[in-house]
Structure formats: C-alpha cells, structure tokens
Amino acid sequence: DPVPSQIEAAHRAGAQQIEICTARYAEMTDPTRSSAASLVEDEIGRIMESARRATDLxxxxAAGHGLTYRNVHAIARIDEIEELNIGHNIVARAALVGMERAVREMIAAIKGRLL
Incomplete structure (x- = not known):
C-alpha cells in the first residue's frame, strides 16, 4: 500500500524494488462506483509520494493491482514508477480482440489515448 511506514520497512529489510498496491485507487475509479474526484486525487498523491520516497531510498x-484501460494513465504519469503490473485487464480484453491488439490498446491507454 502507498503508506510511508511500509516503504521504510521495505527499505530496512533490504528490498531493492517495491510494488505499490493500486487497489484502493482502482476501486475509487471503478465506473460502477461514485467516488469524489478529490478522494481520487488524494489517492494518486499518496501513490506519488510513496513512489518518490522509495526512489529517494x-x-x-512498480505499481499494480486493478489497473485498467480507463484508470492506468494517471498512474503511468508518475515518473518514479518504472513498471506497471497489469495482467487481468489485458487478458480479459485479449479474449475479445486478441493479445496483440489488447497490448497495443493498453500502450495507448498508458499514453493517455483511451479506447
């Protein structure tokens, strides 16, 4: 989770890489739910600050969990995040359009070009 104490604990344990869990952000951006934009921005801020702290250390x-074509761009824009772990959403889309197109579409979403 994007919690400073967890970042610090990972560093003390000798971790060379962390993955910030984006599940809370993903839940907040789920189109079937209604979350205030300010809460979503706060969560992005927590993820960003955690990524910066980890990089400083x-x-x-990396970041992942619940990232989709619709919510990935805000996380991908965080410079300190070097890797996005996105599996389920791409595989689900690939079942409909094929893996090559699903990956191509995710790359476009990461760059901010939605489907």
Whole structure:
C-alpha cells in the first residue's frame, strides 16, 4: 500500500524494488462506483509520494493491482514508477480482440489515448 511506514520497512529489510498496491485507487475509479474526484486525487498523491520516497531510498518502483484501460494513465504519469503490473485487464480484453491488439490498446491507454 502507498503508506510511508511500509516503504521504510521495505527499505530496512533490504528490498531493492517495491510494488505499490493500486487497489484502493482502482476501486475509487471503478465506473460502477461514485467516488469524489478529490478522494481520487488524494489517492494518486499518496501513490506519488510513496513512489518518490522509495526512489529517494534507492529502490525501484512498480505499481499494480486493478489497473485498467480507463484508470492506468494517471498512474503511468508518475515518473518514479518504472513498471506497471497489469495482467487481468489485458487478458480479459485479449479474449475479445486478441493479445496483440489488447497490448497495443493498453500502450495507448498508458499514453493517455483511451479506447
């Protein structure tokens, strides 16, 4: 989770890389739910600050859990995040359009070009 104490604990344990869990952000951006934009922005801020702190401590940063074509761009824009772990959404889309197109569409979403 994007919690400073967890970042610090990972560093003390000797971790060279962390993955910030984006599940809470993903839940907040689910189109079937109604979350205030300010809450979503606060969560993005927590993720961003955690990524910066981890980078400052010399760790590589990944992020993932619940990222979709519709919500990935805000997380992908965080410079300190070097890796996005997105599996389920791509595979589900690939069942409909094929893996090559699903990956191509996710790359477009990461760059901010929605489907």
């Amino acid at each position: 010399g760790m590589q940063v």
